[in-house]
Amino acid sequence: MEHVKRYSSKRLTVNGTELLLEGPVPAERLAAMRFDEGLKAFRIPEEQQKALVEIASLPEGRIVLAREADLVLGYVTFLYPDPMERWSEAKLPDLLELGAIEVSQRIRAGGVAKALLEVSFSDDAMEDYIVITTEYYWHWDLKGTGLDVWQYRKVMEKVMGSVGMVWMATDDPEICSHPANCLMARIGKRVPPESIAAFDAMRFHNRYLF
16 A cells, blocks of 8 residues: 655644644654653653654654644654554554654643644545544543543543544453543545455454444
8 A cells, every 4th residue: 555645734823832733744854853851651752752753764654743943842643553452453554543642731732632633634645544543541641631531531532533533332452441441533535345344343353242
C-alpha cells in the first residue's frame, strides 16, 4: 500500500502563545526541534523526541505537532499497531493506530488536542484507513488535570469524536480489564469491506460473549 502524506497546517493562539499546528512532519525536521519539558507523559522529552523521529521515518508513520518556533508543545502519532497487540494480527495495511496524543500543560484547555486531530484528518488519504485508538486509564494524566477516570474518559471521547471516531465493543483483555478503558475507531470512506470484516474479526475472539 502506498502511504500518501499531504502536509496541512493551521495557526492557533493559546494563553498568549502563537502556535503552528502542522504535519505530517518528516523525521529530519523533528530531529532539529526541541521538546517542551511538559511532554513527559510517556518518557522524558528527549527520549520521546527520539521515538517520534523513528515513527516519522516509518513508511506509514505520521506525526502532527503543535509548536512555538522550534519548540514542540504537543503532538499526535499514527503508525501500525504494535506487533505484540491483537490489532496487528490481521496485518492490515490500511489499519493505523493513533498511538499517542500529548499536549504540554502550558497550552492545555485551549483546544489543541482537537486541533491536532483536525489537521491530521484534513488529509484526504485518511479516508483509506481504519484508524483506532486504545484508551487505557493508566495512561491518562489524572493528577495533572484533577479529573477522575470517568470525567477524563468523557473528555477523550469528545476529543476523538470531533473527527468521527466512535466507541466500539471488543473482548480484548486489556481493554476489558477496567470499565473506563475503551476502543475507538474511525473507518475511512474508501476502506474496502474485506478490511472492515477483518477488523471486526479482530475485535472479538470470544464472540459468544456478545
